[in-house]
Amino acid sequence: MNLRSDQWFRAAPDISFQHRAAMRAIGHLPDSYIGKPIVGIFNSWNDLNSCNYPHKELVEYVKRGVLLAGGYPVELHTITTAADFMKSSDLPYRNLMSMDIEELIRSLPLDGVVLLCECDKTTPAQLMAAASCDIPALQLAAGHRTSGTYRGKTLNYGTDLWKVLDERRAGQLDASEWMEIEKCMNCSLGGCPVMGTASTMKSISEVLGMMLPGTSSIPANHAQRKEAAELTGRRIVEMVKEGLTPSKLMTPDAFDNAIKLLAAIGGSTNAVLHLTAIAGRLGIDIELEQYAKASNGVPLLVNLQPSGAYNMDDFYESGGLSAVIQQLLPYLNRDCLAATGESIEIVYRESEIFRPEVIATIDHPFKFISGIAVVKGNLAPQGAILKRSAASDGLFIHKGQAVVFDGYQDMMNRIDSDELDVDKDSVLVLKNCGPVAEGMPEWGSIPIPKKLLQQGVTDMVRISDARMSGTSYGTIILHVSPEAFVGGALAVVRNGDVIDLDVQAGRLDLLIEDTELNQRMEDLVPRQHKHQRGYLSLFAHQVQQAHEGCDLKFLRPRNEDQQKFIEPTVGKG
Template identity: 45%
Template sequence: MTKKSADDLRSRRWFGSGPKSTEHTAHALQAGYSREEFEGRPMIGIINTWSDMNPCHAHLRERAESVKRGVWQAGGFPVELPAMSLGEGYVKPSSMLYRNFLAMETEELLRCHPIDGVILLGGCDKTTPALLMGAISMDLPTIYCPAGFTMGATFRGERFGSGTGAFRWAPELVAGNLSLDEWQTLEQKIWSSPGTCNVMGTASTMTALAEAMGMSLPGASSVPAMDSRGHQLAAAAGRRVVQMVWDDVKPSDILTDQAIINAARISVALGGSTNAAIHLIALARRAGSAFSLEDFDAIGRQIPVLANVQPSGTYIMHEFSDAGGLPALMTQLSDHLHLDCMTVAGTTLGENIQGARVVDKDVIRSLDNPVATEALAVLKGNLAPNGCVIKPSAASAHLMQHRGRVVIFEDADDLAARIHSPDLEVDENSVLVLRNVGPQGGPGMAENGMIPIPKVLAEKGVRDMVRISDARMSGTSFGTCVLHVSPESWIGGPLALVREGDEIELDVPNRTIHLCVSDGELEARKADWTPRAPHYQRGWGLLFSQNVNQAHEGCDFDILSSRAPTPEPKIHGKI
């Protein structure tokens, strides 16, 4: 029994109001559609982040056609709505600067048009959380369809993942162990087809979390971009979302506190990107959940890494997919999941993973044979009163407790200018500090957190050292990198008060990070601190700087994360 009739459709306000509807109906006829194709049918918006400037999404034009096929099959009326595409490779100074932009655009595209349900097409890092954030706030029946990941590659006889492979081989280029020709060969292979990074970077992490929260069809996050199953799932999503409109199944019915906790537990079991610590909190707040950074840390202590996928493990996403993908991993974690959570498929999470099985037990491990014990740790101390994060599974064990003298870089430009200088006073015990690269300072909190190993040390064979910043790092990155220091230095956080010659003590097992100076000295330095001039005087940059909150709060805008209702648009006909 359906809950809605044709008269109950949201789009009916545009198309079923007598003379006031004439303009809207006439424009649909102008587009070449007959009345039988759109009158009384659910109008399904397809938010598409295809762009010539985002090759990870190069195939989403065709994917949208598959969605449309499914919508037509189920008796709906599909309409495609292009939205800003946040391609990691080109968007500067950081795609994170525009995550909230896309979230706002998604919400308003859905609000101002006669849309009854929505399919979200994305995949590249920030597109997944942005699309979901906007759709959650609009709260129409929604399914997220991930783009899938790019092809795999080998280099020097080794299979490597996109992003991770480049980061791994970069120190060899700096040290002179890799020729320019070899590097260019590596560049050719990093992303050799449409699709997102094929490791457990931010893209694969966030698409997996969308599925874990119940916002994607079962198995959707484990399908390669060029696999025909992607089109099959897109068509299935088109059919399913039409039924969701009739049944009035919305994100608010799916995204419970338990669904958010499921996502966090799966994130750490995947060895997921540290960026999830920002995006999941933002998504949770949009959904009205109080999930926090402290909750993430508690889960990080309980759940080990089960996915043996780069950068925490050995394999890439194709092997993870062949081993059973996310549904199989969830069977290994079933005792720790809320299996009664409902999903967009109309079934529970538990029902979705029935029949899933692990094909390769080295790729998808069991709880008694994990890849690593921890994928995320939240540290606090006088350097990060509101917290910071580190990914132990991708770091060096011997650096988990470390004290060293700091070498400071004032911002990304200073880092680029001096990091490989032969005169840099640094040794393998130093702690590299990069500041003014946070949400406001960056601006936009770029992925500068995997600070390069200085050339003078790379030439000596050093491949890791403690690095601390208020930036993020790519989910494909690795190393002993402390990230998301909050509050950020740009607004006067303690990182701004660090001076050359200071020492910082890192203690991951005890979850502390400490600047080794007295409280009185810190207070004196704070009194002498001078704010830096703002980056922007107008436009989106100014709006962002005035509204973005800190990393531990999800870097959202308070005006967007509010649960206060936004009224539906008034419909005024011209006749």
């Protein structure tokens, strides 16, 4: 084998001597690793990330698989992106984590990598790094957590969280009920047990060929999760020997498949940012319109929260992602490779559905309308998106007067005020929450005003330049681009302005004269970046807009002369 690690350990005598001596200090004997694929296992658990915490144990099973296959495992730790705690937004740290992994791979003697993922941004961060480095790579998910129960009723962390928050605000839960729910909602380790961003990105990783078939939907507490870990360790050694790299798996056709799968599973809107960023690292441009075009006609096959009723345990028992891909094969580019090196048609064609109430067939889908809708107009010249499957059809064509919030704190201060001039036909507008302004937090799911909740209103049109959690739902227009902070038209919307939404026509317009719009734009006063030092300052100055994936500009190759990854010069000291 022609191993990358040979540059460190089989090079000129003085160079290899130093490196072998350093390995001996840690207990790595030359006969144990020289001439074998050295596999870096990138672990992303820490004591504040309950989603990824199972990897503290699973890593040992990956190591065993690597050893049994004739490789040599080394464990490395990276930053993690604990979505529950990283405020105001975990999105900037997706890019930082991808840099962390890329630079470790660049500078260390690794022939292949296993990337241990789960929480929302760890999975795309690792895929972005894998795309940039393009050495054999494979992901292993920690798995989803068990759903909780509250007084005999299933309670899923994520989607049900937003429901009980609204019930609390509407005065339907007292303090003792609220505390009881807190104790039983989050009862085990792993990712959210619904089709939120974590489950969506694991599914996408598998269909892209970056995760072993059948492993993305195994629960965190299932014994098969350990089996998946060992098999992942075995497979990465084979991939090194085969020279099977991410660029051979994550092709333009594979990304097209991922967008279609996104529609079929009712996946998170965050996937739009992540897929665009991952593809961009490979020099593949995904235009925003491709999300609407590729998913056109692809029905919703999965009856899972937030677009349906069931949870990830039900999904796994029903046949999991393998069953969905099998049904979707007529829509897919079937020659794309799975992580086994075989075509997805060969890998998934025999998969079965075991609970049709959870996973439907193409002929009798759960919902005929799904996928990401893209809207453009004078309010969003570069586009904005809507998750069809989680929205209200009756609001797809809507005109209403804007109720404007100039930032998150303004919204929180006024949303429940009895003085708020709002009714069920109003359009709630939240500005200055985009990638440059705030790192693009999940603030786009603007709460229904308290007085409307008490009247029984459950949905209304909401518009922002922010994101929303993959577990959220509603007729919510997100990722308005360009964002308000950098002078996008969202910045000049005023209370009482009429906004016209037509999802079917792909339009989002502010109904004022062009001369008035232009004058308002000219009158805008530039804002100063919130962060003036550190990584978040770098992020604010380098981040791309939402329609480009919110990657950092200097990490995206723009032409063939800009290399994505330069191998290190291996020398002494």
